[in-house]
Amino acid sequence: MVGTALFFLFAGFAIMCAISMVYHKNPLYSAISLVGVFIALSCIYVTLAAPFIAAVQILIYAGAIMVLVVFVIMLLNLDDDRPLNRLRYLYAIGGGLGVVLLAQTLFVFYAVLRAPNQPIDPNVSAGKTLSIGQAMYTEYLLPVEIVGVLLMMAIIGSVMLARRLAQPQLELVIEREEELRNEEE
């Protein structure tokens, strides 16, 4: 009974925060709503007996990624998102596509659930940090190393993107051309 109440509380909180994120025009309000979604999902992970994933969710998503996003929003000093000045019926098309996507997703999940129902084991060790660490460094060592290479590539890529390109300054080029022209005369 308590599990049901907790699930509907956090699920409702997550959905309301998600809708608020899409609805708000100010990017900072959207970011704060997204942090609400992350926290609600983290609570749902705790009820699913996955405390490690819940902690990592708060640390990485709410702690690292959203701080980066808020930092960029503050740095760029953005104003509100302008409304769609394209055709207004794009809203209707987008909403229709969303309904179709929702129906498709729920249908696929319904088909998945037709499989024989497994009773839930009350004392699983699947979510414990120990079992995750053991699986990570024995059976799934190669994916972990690939993720390490991917993080390295992301670091190098973001440094390359943030660097200012050493372009020759236009004024200097024009001055030099004028000097050459004067020498020819």
Added chain:
Amino acid sequence: MEPNLASYLALSGILFTIGAVGVIFKRNAIGMFMCIELMLNAVNLTFVAFSRYYADTTGQLFVFMVMAVAACEAAVGLGIIISFFRNSQSVDVDDASLMRN
């Protein structure tokens, strides 16, 4: 009625759809980026729910991988947004039409 696998999958589907519709509606590059993060989180919820109901650690391990990929995406994506803002003084995706015609 205890929440079963279907309720977690339904929540995940609803969150994914909100994220996908948000990508269509938002014009702000940072807003679209946050909607993509929301979609990744919906998929993570599916992984954790299946991991719980089939008592398998692998799902939670791959949630960890998805989070690492999301962190990479945040670093590179925000770098692209900043360099785009430096060139055009805007993060509106409609202004990214340099290659048009």
